[in-house]
Amino acid sequence: MSEKNKISRREFLSYSAMAGAIGALGVTPLLSACSDDKGGKNAALRDAGSVYIPELPDKAVDGKPLKAGLIGCGGRGTGAAQDFLNAADNVTVVALGDVFPDRVENARKELKEKHNIEIAAENCFVGFDAYQKVIDSGVDVVIIATPPLFRPTHFKYATEKGVHSFLEKPIAVDPEGYRMIMATAKQANAKGLCVVTGTQRHHQRAYVESFKKIVLDGMIGEITGGNVYWNQSMLWYKTRQPGWSDMEWMIRDWVNWKAMSGDHIVEQHVHNIDVFLWFSGYKPVSATGFGSRQRRITGDQYDNFSIDFVCDNGVHFHSMSRQIDGCSNNVSEFLQGTKGTWESGGGGSGACVIKDLAGNVLWQYDLEAEKAAHQQNNPYVLEHVNWISCIRQGTPIMQAEETAVSNLAAIMGRESAYTGKTVTWDEISAASLNYMPEKLELGPMDMGKYTVPVPGEAKKA
Structure with a gap:
């Protein structure tokens, strides 16, 4: 491997004001690693200490209760909220926000029917400022699943308020949004917040x-x-x-x-x-x-x-x-x-x-x-398993920067x-x-x- 190709992804992320996180744990392979032409083990492309591979148990580790807010109550958002609920014990959804009232009501109804969660009417917010009201309602974590245009703004506000974020992909639609994500990720890192994105193959x-x-x-x-x-x-x-x-x-x-x-x-x-x-x-x-x-x-x-x-x-x-x-x-x-x-x-x-x-x-x-x-075995659930475990264990994770590059x-x-x-x-x-x-x-x-x-x-x- 050439010296040029040894430049790590982390160095590139730093160059662009970022430090990536790489996720997930695999299972036992069918065959062991092959050998090179000289009969020895193949050379690693990157040092093991430079990559992050968290454990992926069926459920997140036990720990403090977590109250989630959902911003964006369409099909993906409602699905992500249920993935969050399926990922751990002692977690719940307590607030909903969307531009449209019918989407809020649909999500509220589905969470009640499938998970027996009753979300109070005073915690259901409608309008372009609903994201602020959800985040300000006392949640520990927020699931951001609005149309992608709005995700950088919502991530920024959540970080300012010290709330952990799950960002559905993509996390920006234009260079201005990309730059906002990068700046916010630095702030989230400084605050010790855990941020996971919806690039679920990192958890497959x-x-x-x-x-x-x-x-x-x-x-x-x-x-x-x-x-x-x-x-x-x-x-x-x-x-x-x-x-x-x-x-x-x-x-x-x-x-x-x-x-x-x-x-x-x-x-x-x-x-x-x-x-x-x-x-x-x-x-x-x-x-x-x-x-x-x-x-x-x-x-x-x-x-x-x-x-x-x-x-x-x-x-x-x-x-x-x-x-x-x-x-x-x-x-x-x-x-x-x-x-x-x-x-x-x-x-x-x-x-x-x-x-x-x-x-x-x-x-x-x-x-x-x-x-x-x-x-x-659902990677949509396992990404929440990883996120919740990191929050409860106090283990920093920041996927927003790496996802922003892609x-x-x-x-x-x-x-x-x-x-x-x-x-x-x-x-x-x-x-x-x-x-x-x-x-x-x-x-x-x-x-x-x-x-x-x-x-x-x-x-x-």
């Missing part, structure tokens, strides 16, 4: 065991490239209803608007981009890509992207994402190394496998063994596709782009700002 045992085999055992050698995919059918959308203002429609239909979601390369495909950066430890420095809008029904974003990412050491990895019905689907990651390859199971199944350069299987994650050894890499790829130009890390990290509307109110918007991007220049007659 198959991925963590793969990380250990690749990074600590060096089973595929030095990483020389890779491909990451999130190709699936079209996501949901909301047809505008009578009486909905421009702002209400955009928030209810948020997954289709680039200002609200960051576009699907950011909102969804960030998972796969994050896996490559997490495993390799490389630093993304530029992106050249393209994309288009072919089938999307609402909103102003693309439905396909193809991006060539370049890392600081010259290694390229290809990113492909698509949300169109009737096409070939693929949700997975592939790494090429000097001694072999690693690929994850399709759809994030965790059926991970390492092969040598001749295609022989050297190691494969045993999903059945995991099921036999653990009662809780998040901004996705934004860099998006902007390259939108403009048709190569975009560098230095350019995107300093860019003034800010999607936050001047006024936060359920009223009319200047919809002329929300048009589908067209790259390049038109050919002149």
